[in-house]
Amino acid sequence: MKLHPFRDERVSRLHSLLDGGKFAIPRLQRAFVWNGPKAAKLLDSVYRGMPIGSLTIWDTSGRNRDLLRKDARVLPPYREHNPRVWFVLDGQQRMSVLYRAQEGGVVQNGRHQPVDFGRLVFRVTDGNGDEDRFAYRKPVAREWVAVADILARNWKLRLGDLSAGQLNRAQRCRERLLTYRVPIVRVETDSIDLARELFIRINSAGTPIAAADRAFARAAEFDLREHAEQAWAELPPAFRGLSHETLLQARALLDGLDAVAAEAMERVATLWDAQIQADQRAVARFSKEWAAQQRAMHRALDLLRAKFCVLDDGLLPSQYMVSTLTVFFAHRPKQPTPAQLAQLRVWFWATALGQRYSGSGYRQNILDDSRFFKALAEGRAETFRLSERIDPDELRRAAYGRRSSVADAFFCLLVAQKPQYLSNGTEMQVSDFASAANRRHKHHVFPRQHLRQQAGLSQRTINSILNLCLIPGEENSQFGARPPRKYLEPFADNPHFGRVMARHLLPIGEDGGLWDPNPRKGYLRFLKAREALVCAEFERAAGAKLFRRKAA
Structure with a gap:
């Protein structure tokens, strides 16, 4: 060189x-x-x-x-x-x-x-x-x-x-x-290997080399990048925010590699590069397995949307959930049985709310879930078990405007309730709420301006996701900065009022805080009452106990 x-x-x-x-x-x-x-x-x-x-x-x-x-x-x-x-x-x-x-x-x-x-x-x-x-x-x-x-x-x-x-x-x-x-x-230099090593070592000004790019560069015998980009282009438009890393992580799990994140991606490239170098027929085998993986991933996305109201990648608690769920459908290329679906429900809500794919233990959780899904798909009597119950205060601590798997799960749950208009009790179009980034349809039950001026609460407390519900922008704009007891009053006598509020998981009883004239006291009572409602609905959706019980 x-x-x-x-x-x-x-x-x-x-x-x-x-x-x-x-x-x-x-x-x-x-x-x-x-x-x-x-x-x-x-x-x-x-x-x-x-x-x-x-x-x-x-x-x-x-x-x-x-x-x-x-x-x-x-x-x-x-x-x-x-x-x-x-x-x-x-x-x-x-x-x-x-x-x-x-x-x-x-x-x-x-x-x-x-x-x-x-x-x-x-x-x-x-x-x-x-x-x-x-x-x-x-x-x-x-x-x-x-x-x-x-x-x-x-x-x-x-x-x-x-x-x-x-x-x-x-x-x-x-x-x-x-x-x-x-x-x-x-x-x-005329050495391709030297050029690849040079590319991988470079990380100067410009766009940093991502883990997937390093893996693509390692694949000397076949064009892994082309496979990934074609697969990405074939994803449903609502899920084009998924990264190449999601695709490669799924491949690593299906290849039985005991690795996660950057290590998994580079090992996929190294594994198949060695197989193709030894036998060119491995190129066709990789293409066949890659195509089967993509069919499985599409089934996984269909299930996430249909059963858990993940309308797009903006509501996806973790992209790793797509990778691990792909393992299930790769081993069972058809719809899950009722018993399998029951286990998938527990897995989805427990993983999102327990933030199992982030933090110190996420690598082992991903590998464990991959093995669990393989066994479940093959018909073995598997039961998903959450190692530790979730602190319900995690819901109160999750903040509006700060992406987290807890917040994403919360919005998926709200969409799953099929919310209705306060004005006439008819069902809203859930497509209005696609993506957590669509703030026009997020309504603060207790308006922020009202709480800042009247209640003396911290910004973090005011911005709890428990203070949010899904209301179309045109209805939201009518409420302004008035307290809930004021803007809800015109609707309270409607025969559908109780049903609509239940769909929004909003407490309307005297202990719910919505009607309290004291802004601070009312809001804190509201957070407590809504936390209980939301936790109960999460557990109903999962069909299992998820949260630790608070001392009375």
């Missing part, structure tokens, strides 16, 4: 080399994953002359052309008239932005999100120095000018409507971006 001395290239020179098809993206590289705002920040750093890190290039002979990543559409393709291939090992994200900022156009990143480089804009109006010069937004005439227009060859023609001062600012932007010098490290 030969390490060439550092050299700096201007952005304009990099652009010419890219247009000439000199660079290529290897299969072991990830896709372009940046979004528009992050691209704007990079241009701002370049404009200010700040360091953005070096590019690392693997210089190799043309015989390694078969390592080209075929779906890399952000940068120009490699042209075979070049005698050597310059594979980009580090810096693809930055290079892509520097190129596309001049070319413009809309591309789809590796997360299947559109990035419109025509929306990378530079502010040509005067301001406080050079603050806030770049943004990702729609261009505005004579204020926010597209960077692609500024960097174009006919830039003066495109910017003909600017004033002299604005044109000078655009010219300064053009010169700073095009003359910026990017350090390049060029490593020359």
Whole structure:
């Protein structure tokens, strides 16, 4: 391996080399994953002359052309008239932005999100120095000018409507971006193994190498990344937030590997790489087993949605739950029996509420659950047992706006109640509540402003998830900051009022606190009463005792 001395290239020179098809993206590289705002920040750093890190290039002979990543559409393709291939090992994200900022156009990143480089804009109006010069937004005439227009060859023609001062600012932007010098490290070797090791060791400026990316780089004999990305693309749209790590963890469990997280993923790559190196027929065997795994994962997602109201990945208590549940359906490619479903119910609610897939014991819990699911699927008389009952105060401590498996389980439970409108008692559309991030339909039973002003409670106490229910935005907006005894009063005489409140798991008795004129006393009584209601409903859903009993 030969390490060439550092050299700096201007952005304009990099652009010419890219247009000439000199660079290529290897299969072991990830896709372009940046979004528009992050691209704007990079241009701002370049404009200010700040360091953005070096590019690392693997210089190799043309015989390694078969390592080209075929779906890399952000940068120009490699042209075979070049005698050597310059594979980009580090810096693809930055290079892509520097190129596309001049070319413009809309591309789809590796997360299947559109990035419109025509929306990378530079502010040509005067301001406080050079603050806030770049943004990702729609261009505005004579204020926010597209960077692609500024960097174009006919830039003066495109910017003909600017004033002299604005044109000078655009010219300064053009010169700073095009003359910026990017350090390049060029490593020359024809050894694929050395290049893979170099890629894995690199973790400099830019997007850090994820555990899955390391595993993909380890797979020298087959394209593990291509399998993972195709499987990800075939997931239901509501679950496209699942990571490659979820897929690889499922594979590790099905392969019987006693490993979790990054170790599991690298061992999957190493295991199959060795098998394929020994016998090329193992490629077909891997593809067959991978396809069966994906069918099992789709069944797992169907069950999570249908039986536990996990409407999308935003309500999924842990992505590891998909990996372990996939093991069950891999060994039983059909619906669970009533007895098996009863055990799955206990597992789901106990794992989510007990936060079993996070914390110090999560690795062993995942491995234990994988073995449990295999035995359960094969028809053995298995009973899921929770090693320790859950403290019910975990519900009170879980906070709105802070993602946790307890909060996700709580929202799934609320959706499962099939909540109804207060106004007319008809059932709401559960699709309105997909994703815990959809805050428009989250209602604080005791409004935060009311509690802050009247009750003198801490923000953490006010933001307990027990103070939340699912109310459509239009109904929510009518309540404002009034206390519940005020905004509920117009509905209290409706014949469906009691039924609707029960669907929302809200206590309406005198001990429930909703009608108490004392805000502090009423809210604390409400938390206690609702905690009891919610715990009872969780246990009913699980068909098992989950919580420790509090002393009277």
